[in-house]
Amino acid sequence: MHSLWMFVLLWAFGFxxxxxxxxxxxxxxxxxxxxxxxxxxxxQRIEQLNRDLxxxxxxxxxxxxxxxxxxxxxxxxxxxxxxxxRQINLLDGQKKQAEARIASLQxxxxxxxxxxxxxxxSLHRERAGRYLPxxxxxxxxxxxxxSKWVGVLGQHQTDLMDRIKNTVRQLDExxxxxxxxxxxxxxxxxxxxxxxxALAQNRQTVQLTxxxxxxxxxxxxxxxRETLQAQAQxxxxxxxxxxxxxxxxxxxxxxxxxxEEERRRREAEERRQREQQAQRQRxxxxxxxxxxxxxxxxxxxxxxxxxxxxxxxxxxxEAYGFQGNDWQTLQGEEASSTIVAAADxxxxxxxFIANLGYTLTIRHSDQIATQYVNVLEPRVxxxxxxxxxxxxxxxxxxxxxxxxxxxxxxxFIDDNxxxxxxxxxxxx
Numbered sequence: 001m002h003s004l005w006m007f008v009l010l011w012a013f014g015f016x017x018x019x020x021x022x023x024x025x026x027x028x029x030x031x032x033x034x035x036x037x038x039x040x041x042x043x044q045r046i047e048q049l050n051r052d053l054x055x056x057x058x059x060x061x062x063x064x065x066x067x068x069x070x071x072x073x074x075x076x077x078x079x080x081x082x083x084x085x086r087q088i089n090l091l092d093g094q095k096k097q098a099e100a101r102i103a104s105l106q107x108x109x110x111x112x113x114x115x116x117x118x119x120x121x122s123l124h125r126e127r128a129g130r131y132l133p134x135x136x137x138x139x140x141x142x143x144x145x146x147s148k149w150v151g152v153l154g155q156h157q158t159d160l161m162d163r164i165k166n167t168v169r170q171l172d173e174x175x176x177x178x179x180x181x182x183x184x185x186x187x188x189x190x191x192x193x194x195x196x197x198a199l200a201q202n203r204q205t206v207q208l209t210x211x212x213x214x215x216x217x218x219x220x221x222x223x224x225r226e227t228l229q230a231q232a233q234x235x236x237x238x239x240x241x242x243x244x245x246x247x248x249x250x251x252x253x254x255x256x257x258x259x260e261e262e263r264r265r266r267e268a269e270e271r272r273q274r275e276q277q278a279q280r281q282r283x284x285x286x287x288x289x290x291x292x293x294x295x296x297x298x299x300x301x302x303x304x305x306x307x308x309x310x311x312x313x314x315x316x317x318e319a320y321g322f323q324g325n326d327w328q329t330l331q332g333e334e335a336s337s338t339i340v341a342a343a344d345x346x347x348x349x350x351x352f353i354a355n356l357g358y359t360l361t362i363r364h365s366d367q368i369a370t371q372y373v374n375v376l377e378p379r380v381x382x383x384x385x386x387x388x389x390x391x392x393x394x395x396x397x398x399x400x401x402x403x404x405x406x407x408x409x410x411x412f413i414d415d416n417x418x419x420x421x422x423x424x425x426x427x428x
Contacts, residue, residue: 025248026352032241035234042231049224053217060213063206070203077192077199084189088182095178102171105164249354256355267324307342307427308388310372310408311395317405319425326421327373327407335403336394341386342370342408342427350382357397362386366413370424373407374398 311330314337318329332338345364352358358375375393380386396403410424 025245025252025354028241028245028248029352029354032238032245035238035241039231039234039238042227042234045227046224046231049220049227053220053224056213056217056220060210060217063210063213067203067206067210070199070206074196074199074203077196081189081192081196084185084192088185088189091178091182091185095175095182098171098175098178102168102175105168105171108164252353252355263324270324307370307410307424308340309428310340310342310370311406312338312340316425320421320423325407327371327409328424330406330408331402332395332404332406336376336396337404337406338391339372339375339393339395339406341388341390341392343368343388345369345386347380347382347384347386347392350378350380353398355398355400357401358393360392361411362392368427369411369413369419371407371409371411373409374401374405376403 309330311332314330314332316328317331318325320326320328322329341362343362343364345362347360348363348369349361350358356373358378360372360375360378360380361369362372363369372392374395374397376395376397378393380390380392386392395406401407408424409421410427411419412422413419
């Protein structure tokens with residue numbers, strides 16, 4: 001991320017430099033290349049952000065599923081706890097009813113006991129009085145009936161007390177059973193409550209995790225939007241640069257077309273002149289040759305015959321002056337043939353034109369410089385000192401010149417700074 005923003009700063013700095021001056025075609029192409037590289041970096045960043053968002057989205061969905069599972073489990077346990085509470089309340093009511101029934105029966109039993117005790121005491125006090133009616137019986141049968149009636153009366157009281165005791169015992173057992181059942185349900189309700197609390201803690205943890213994931217998603221989405229906006233700006237700027245490059249190429253092509261038309265016009269004019277004044281042209285050519293011969297001594301003697309052939313293993317495909325050209329067309333053995341410096345010197349210019357590739361100019365002395373056109377990959381830069389035979393590049397940089405050829409010029413500079421092209425063959 002740091003390298004991306006550093007590249008953005010460099011790109012912006014370069015753009016401002018272009019804005020303050022008239023950029024060359026080479027500068028526009030370099031700026032466009034930097035723009036494309038920055039777009040690639042931004043595209044990689046966008047793809048990484050999309051992958052991060054997809055991972056965060058998957059993690060969020062997983063956590064939300066876990067959250068829904070926990071909430072469903074908590075709801076189920078809360079329903080069970082409420083159901084257990086209802087059962088406990090119902091059993092507790094039944095237990096209270098049993099306790100009230102027991103209390104009522106115990107009270108009734110106590111009353112029976114008191115009445116039986118009073119009856120026994122009364123019988124004891126009135127034992128003689130109870131025997132007298134028996135003795136006054138008129139017959140033995142009447143005596144037996146009276147005696148049995150007194151026994152039945154006592155036995156009825158006793159049976160009633162036994163039934164009440166049995167009922168109290170059964171109710172007490174039911175109360176104990178209800179208490180045990182209530183205790184069991186209470187434990188189950190407490191266990192459900194503990195599980196609910198544990199699940200609630202887990203739910204809180206999952207909720208925090210989901211909130212954190214969503215916060216990360218929001219951050220990634222902000223960065224993604226900013227990156228997409230920056231990419232859109234770069235795309236707009238790249239389109240603008242490409243338009244300027246296309247316009248510059250059209251301008252150069254137009255200049256070349258005009259130059260070509262002018263050259264053809266001159267050639268046509270020269271052909272007409274040659275047809276009309278062949279003799280005068282031969283005399284003029286002879287005169288120019290004599291002038292060139294007179295100027296040759298001004299060339300440094302150490303360079304005469306000292307220039308190295310600049311294309312390794314190459315040959316002269318078109319001589320200097322062919323069809324009016326001011327260069328010598330040299331041809332290598334294959335595409336991207338090696339180009340070497342013709343002599344010791346300093347690189348004074350490196351110009352890139354799409355149709356012609358790179359043009360390198362090396363100055364060897366105050367009066368002599370050499371020029372190499374259709375260079376594919378310069379191996380030297382402006383201001384660099386080179387030696388004779390040093391590799392300075394390869395052929396094949398332009399589209400108008402075959403990839404195995406190069407235009408080679410020798411430039412003669414006079415004392416006033418004026419220059420003209422001369423036949424390179426004079427200096428091999």
